[in-house]
Amino acid sequence: MHGEFTTLGIKIAPSTVWEILKQAGHEPAPERVSTTWADFLRSPADALPACDFIETITVNGRRQYTLAIIEHTGRRIRVLGITAHPTASWVVQAVKNLVMDVEQAGCRARYLIRDRDAKFPALIDEILSEAGIQTVLTGIRMPRMNAIMERWVQSCRRELLDRCLIWNERHLRHALREYERFYNRHRAHQALGQAAPLRTVPDPITDPEQIIDLNIRRRDRLGGILHEYSHPA
Incomplete structure (x- = not known):
């Protein structure tokens, strides 16, 4: 989840994601x-x-x-x-x-x-x-x-x-x-x-208005098994 936010240019701390998942009752992934x-x-x-x-x-x-x-x-x-x-x-x-x-x-x-x-x-x-x-x-x-x-x-x-x-x-x-x-x-x-092998991490969004009014699009691959999130072109 933290990686997907970073991909979209949304700066958020990993601890914030952890708190959200904890409140939702989801355990953290096993440590590597x-x-x-x-x-x-x-x-x-x-x-x-x-x-x-x-x-x-x-x-x-x-x-x-x-x-x-x-x-x-x-x-x-x-x-x-x-x-x-x-x-x-x-x-x-x-x-x-x-x-x-x-x-x-x-x-x-x-x-x-x-x-x-x-x-x-x-x-x-x-x-x-x-x-x-x-x-x-x-x-x-x-x-x-x-x-x-x-x-x-x-x-x-x-x-x-x-x-x-x-x-x-x-x-x-x-x-x-x-x-x-x-x-x-x-x-x-x-x-x-949070980059990908062939994709760099975008610059974080600093404009508060853009954060409030986000327009995120999801592209499904293989019938919805894989999801890609992006801003509209």
């Missing part, structure tokens, strides 16, 4: 705990990406696997691909596409964090190494070592996948494309000072 591993992840590299698979079961009972990558510094998420059969060749091609995108963007990523999922073939480490990117493996059953990626997976499930029925792969692609755009361009991030 930082660790020494998270401190390590704040490396001097311009971009420190991490990747992971997220599994989804569609209405027809088929399992779909989504490979996504997130940048630690800017929190930008990219969905690299969706498939029902995450074969070694499919994963290798997705990583090759990623390397080409990194080179074209002039990114200076030095590490890529991933878990020890068997869906990742050993060949991808060689591909990344040739591009100057070292693979960092997390410990066994230690999701905290890939905390930022795991947090995105939880956000994606809580805000999207657990709130709608995914019919098939095509529907999943559409839903994740919309969520990727929403996450990168609108959704407020506490770690970014």
Whole structure:
């Protein structure tokens, strides 16, 4: 809520939001705990990406696997691909596409964090190494070592996948494309000072008359599962 107010240029203290929610009987969200591993992840590299698979079961009972990558510094998420059969060749091609995108963007990523999922073939480490990117493996059953990626997976499930029925792969692609755009361009991030990866925080509204007479419009995405609030153009 505090993030949405900030996005609209309305300056309000987080404690005020907390008081409003408390009076309404809503408990605060669980606190995010930082660790020494998270401190390590704040490396001097311009971009420190991490990747992971997220599994989804569609209405027809088929399992779909989504490979996504997130940048630690800017929190930008990219969905690299969706498939029902995450074969070694499919994963290798997705990583090759990623390397080409990194080179074209002039990114200076030095590490890529991933878990020890068997869906990742050993060949991808060689591909990344040739591009100057070292693979960092997390410990066994230690999701905290890939905390930022795991947090995105939880956000994606809580805000999207657990709130709608995914019919098939095509529907999943559409839903994740919309969520990727929403996450990168609108959704407020506490770690970014309520900015979004591809959106800065607007200047706060200082005119009292504008605060009193606000005209806020809501744009619904995916049938109302996602909401975007903005001032009229």
